[in-house]
Amino acid sequence: MFDRWHKKEKPVFTGITRGVGGFGFGGGAGDSSPGVGGDFSATGGNSVITGSGFKAHIFTSPGNFEVTAGTDNVHFLVVAGGGGGGRRGAGGGAGGLRSSFDQTGGGGSLESAVPVVPGTYAVTIGNGGGGSTSITSTGTNGGDSSLAYNGGTITSVGGGGGASDGSPSSASGGSGGGGANNKPGNSGTANQGYAGADANFDSNSGGGGAGAASVKTTGSPGPQTGAGHGGIGVQNLIAGDPSPVGTPGPSGDGWFAGGGGGGHASSGPDFGDGGAGGGGNGSNQPNVAGANATGYGAGGGGGGGYPEGDGGNGSVGIIIVRYQ
Numbered sequence: 456m457f458d459r460w461h462k463k464e465k466p467v468f469t470g471i472t473r474g475v476g477g478f479g480f481g482g483g484a485g486d487s488s489p490g491v492g493g494d495f496s497a498t499g500g501n502s503v504i505t506g507s508g509f510k511a512h513i514f515t516s517p518g519n520f521e522v523t524a525g526t527d528n529v530h531f532l533v534v535a536g537g538g539g540g541g542r543r544g545a546g547g548g549a550g551g552l553r554s555s556f557d558q559t560g561g562g563g564s565l566e567s568a569v570p571v572v573p574g575t576y577a578v579t580i581g582n583g584g585g586g587s588t589s590i591t592s593t594g595t596n597g598g599d600s601s602l603a604y605n606g607g608t609i610t611s612v613g614g615g616g617g618a619s620d621g622s623p624s625s626a627s628g629g630s631g632g633g634g635a636n637n638k639p640g641n642s643g644t645a646n647q648g649y650a651g652a653d654a655n656f657d658s659n660s661g662g663g664g665a666g667a668a669s670v671k672t673t674g675s676p677g678p679q680t681g682a683g684h685g686g687i688g689v690q691n692l693i694a695g696d697p698s699p700v701g702t703p704g705p706s707g708d709g710w711f712a713g714g715g716g717g718g719h720a721s722s723g724p725d726f727g728d729g730g731a732g733g734g735g736n737g738s739n740q741p742n743v744a745g746a747n748a749t750g751y752g753a754g755g756g757g758g759g760g761y762p763e764g765d766g767g768n769g770s771v772g773i774i775i776v777r778y779q
Contacts, residue, residue: 457498474533488523495525495778497571499578503760506695508634513700514774515751520576528568530556531778532693532713533608534752535647536581536597537733538614538664540745540766542590544635544685545617546653546685546715546727547736547754547769550597551647552667553611557691557778558665560577560629560712563646569604576603578774582722586755588747591621594755597761614754614769615651616660616717618680619665622779625651625662633662633683633717635651640665641742652683652717661717661737666730669714680727682739685714685754688732693775700773702750704731711751718745718757729756735767 489777499520500506507778512520514595516524535550552560581598583744594616615628618635624633630648631641640662649669652662666686690710692698713734715761716727733750738759745756755767 460729467514474525479568495527497522500646501538501731504604504694504699505749509777509779511694511775511777513677513694514578514580515578515771516604520578520776522571522573522658524573526572527778528570530568530693531602532556532691532775533600533609533611533774535585535600535611535613536772537748537752537754537769538597538616538626538628538632539584539586539594539751539769540715540735540755540757541594541617541635541661542587542758542765543718543760543763544587544619544757544766545625545633545651545717546734547584547617547630547663547766548614548628548651549642549648549712549714549732549734549754550614550752551611551664551686552689552712552752553647554607554691554693556693558690560647561643561645561649565592568619569609571605578602580755581772583748583771584614584616586766586768587616587619590619590763593618593624593626594624594632594766596626597769600774602774602776611647613666615641617661617757617766620760620763630665630667630714633664635661637655645687649686659720663717663727664696664734666714666732666734667712669730682717682719682727682757683739684727685716685730685734687730688753692778702733714755715745715748715754715756718759718764720760727757733770738764741755
């Protein structure tokens with residue numbers, strides 16, 4: 456059943472949790488947090504998870520990560536907002552995804568944990584992009600998400616909007632939006648996501664938006680064929696295993712940033728499925744919108760036609776900060 460998620464194989468779970476600076480057992484004991492400034496404490500976020508030997512602050516809206524005592528290196532997951540789908544068109548691309556703890560986006564390597572000292576660190580959460588309501592306009596890009604630290608800022612780029620049937624092109628982003636009506640998909644951002652799918656020279660179908668962990672997929676060439684599926688997202692267990700955030704996917708919960716599926720003009724062929732990590736499904740029904748993305752950082756589905764359906768909305772981003 457997972458073939459519709461375009462599964463990428465993941466190593467068998469061994470009870471070992473990955474973390475920068477090595478591996479540890481049970482809930483991230485391998486965190487590379489030196490705690491050189493004595494007891495470390497912080498506030499902020501929409502919720503705080505206390506696990507085995509760690510805390511994780513979860514931000515789903517803008518705010519501040521406030522370090523009240525101590526000096527430490529903190530791990531992060533920064534996911535931008537997903538792009539909106541096109542009207543009778545393509546799926547939106549997932550928001551860019553960067554991490555220092557577990558899987559990261561775009562085939563990139565894990566980044567280093569970042570330093571913080573007592574002070575206030577701004578957190579920006581990107582909104583999801585709106586689905587297109589005009590046959591000549593591309594879906595709206597998702598907003599960027601960013602986390603400040605002592606000496607810099609981690610920024611992930613919002614997902615690209617999917618092309619509509621009559622729009623000039625899709626949009627680039629963290630992951631790119633898919634193309635529609637013989638148009639190509641657009642580019643992603645290195646180490647954050649991938650390029651969106653081409654419409655594959657089919658005037659009736661939209662390409663899938665890319666996910667954080669998978670290149671997009673195209674529809675089959677020729678008239679009256681299936682639309683492209685959205686690219687698969689990323690499973691990231693920075694908030695614990697099982698994860699309290701994210702959507703279900705091929706290997707359990709904790710998935711983020713799936714691409715939106717492409718729409719199709721005819722009800723006969725398949726629509727494009729959204730990618731694991733919350734990507735919205737495309738539509739193949741007249742005047743029916745593509746599905747809105749779910750979860751965090753996912754792309755909206757492309758609308759169907761004739762008459763044309765609007766694109767689905769992308770979903771909001773998320774930031775998680777973790778420390779020992």
